[in-house]
Amino acid sequence: MNSKKVMSAKQQVELTTELLIMPDGKVLAHNLTPAMAAVLSELNPTDEAIKQRIITHVGSETKKLLPEHWHSPAHKISDQ
Amino acid sequence: MNRLAGELGLCRAGAEARVFSAQVEVSDELELIPTFAIALSGCDLRCSFCITGASSWNPRAGEILDATAFAAKAEAALAGGARTVMILGGEPTIHLPAALEIVAALPDTAKLVWKTNAHGSAQARELLDGMFDVWLADYKFGNDSCAQRLAGIPDYTNTVQENLRWASQQSDLIVRHLVMPGHIDCCWKPVAVWLANEFPQIKVNLRSGFWPGWKSAKHAELRGTTSQLDSDRAWEIAREHELHLIE
Numbered sequence: 001m002n003s004k005k006v007m008s009a010k011q012q013v014e015l016t017t018e019l020l021i022m023p024d025g026k027v028l029a030h031n032l033t034p035a036m037a038a039v040l041s042e043l044n045p046t047d048e049a050i051k052q053r054i055i056t057h058v059g060s061e062t063k064k065l066l067p068e069h070w071h072s073p074a075h076k077i078s079d080q
Numbered sequence: 081m082n083r084l085a086g087e088l089g090l091c092r093a094g095a096e097a098r099v100f101s102a103q104v105e106v107s108d109e110l111e112l113i114p115t116f117a118i119a120l121s122g123c124d125l126r127c128s129f130c131i132t133g134a135s136s137w138n139p140r141a142g143e144i145l146d147a148t149a150f151a152a153k154a155e156a157a158l159a160g161g162a163r164t165v166m167i168l169g170g171e172p173t174i175h176l177p178a179a180l181e182i183v184a185a186l187p188d189t190a191k192l193v194w195k196t197n198a199h200g201s202a203q204a205r206e207l208l209d210g211m212f213d214v215w216l217a218d219y220k221f222g223n224d225s226c227a228q229r230l231a232g233i234p235d236y237t238n239t240v241q242e243n244l245r246w247a248s249q250q251s252d253l254i255v256r257h258l259v260m261p262g263h264i265d266c267c268w269k270p271v272a273v274w275l276a277n278e279f280p281q282i283k284v285n286l287r288s289g290f291w292p293g294w295k296s297a298k299h300a301e302l303r304g305t306t307s308q309l310d311s312d313r314a315w316e317i318a319r320e321h322e323l324h325l326i327e
Binding site: 016018020022026028029030031032033034037049052053054 | 101103104105106107110114131132291327
């Protein structure tokens with residue numbers, strides 16, 4: 001879904017990830033938040049590009065949205 | 081141009097900076113994420129394919145920047161696990177005083193990233209000397225003709241190359257290039273050749289996933305995503321020139 005909302009001068013800053021789902025099923029993501037990365041990884045667990053971006057350093061409210069196994073040390077992002 | 085007196089330049093930005101996005105993100109380079117990305121509205125380029133066009137082209141998008149408040153949010157993000165703080169746009173160079181205010185309000189230990197189109201003036205980069213740990217710079221076009229047609233900007237190549245040379249001496253430089261449909265041989269190849277000759281060991285992020293949004297439909301070749309053929313060719317060029325590609 002490609003968001004085309006127009007920002008007004010008074011509009012407050014809010015969390016946003018934009019997704020573009022192509023007819024072939026490819027999903028492009030922009031401004032990817034940790035929570036959305038986790039969602040995308042759940043949709044396609046074999047996608048290495050997204051898997052590398054999964055982190056456990058999220059706030060408590062976001063953590064509630066994630067599957068429990070995402071909180072395990074195995075999903076911590078590797079240092080580059 | 082005196083923006084304090086209400087005069088407006090190409091970017092149309094006034095005296096005050098605005099923020100249209102400020103959040104922890106994980107879509108950037110792996111060595112930089114999670115990053116707390118503070119995006120300032122307004123830009124000096126007019127890229128038809130801009131992925132944040134509605135805000136990047138509108139310097140009045142978002143809320144007025146309170147540097148202290150956003151620095152506090154950045155600090156909280158760092159305490160929560162973010163590895164870097166990134167200042168971007170639009171193009172943050174058009175809001176230098178505001179950007180420097182944010183930097184001044186952050187702790188010295190914060191790892192700072194300057195995400196830029198690398199088209200700023202020599203005067204601008206002197207003010208940025210020593211301020212950022214990482215310059216994450218776009219090298220978008222391989223020739224001035226494509227830059228003029230797709231982004232409305234003259235004298236692109238000389239300006240960007242000069243800034244990249246400077247940045248490579250001042251900080252950890254990462255160069256980004258977005259693979260665009262139909263622009264492999266005219267844009268990516270010259271960029272790759274120059275990088276290989278000028279900075280053989282520089283970190284290069286070859287970005288796939290061209291997003292045919294904003295005003296990209298104005299150009300026939302930009303009405304779709306990058307084909308597999310173009311992607312393969314782009315990566316082949318990178319390998320031929322032994323570029324140091326990073327994710």
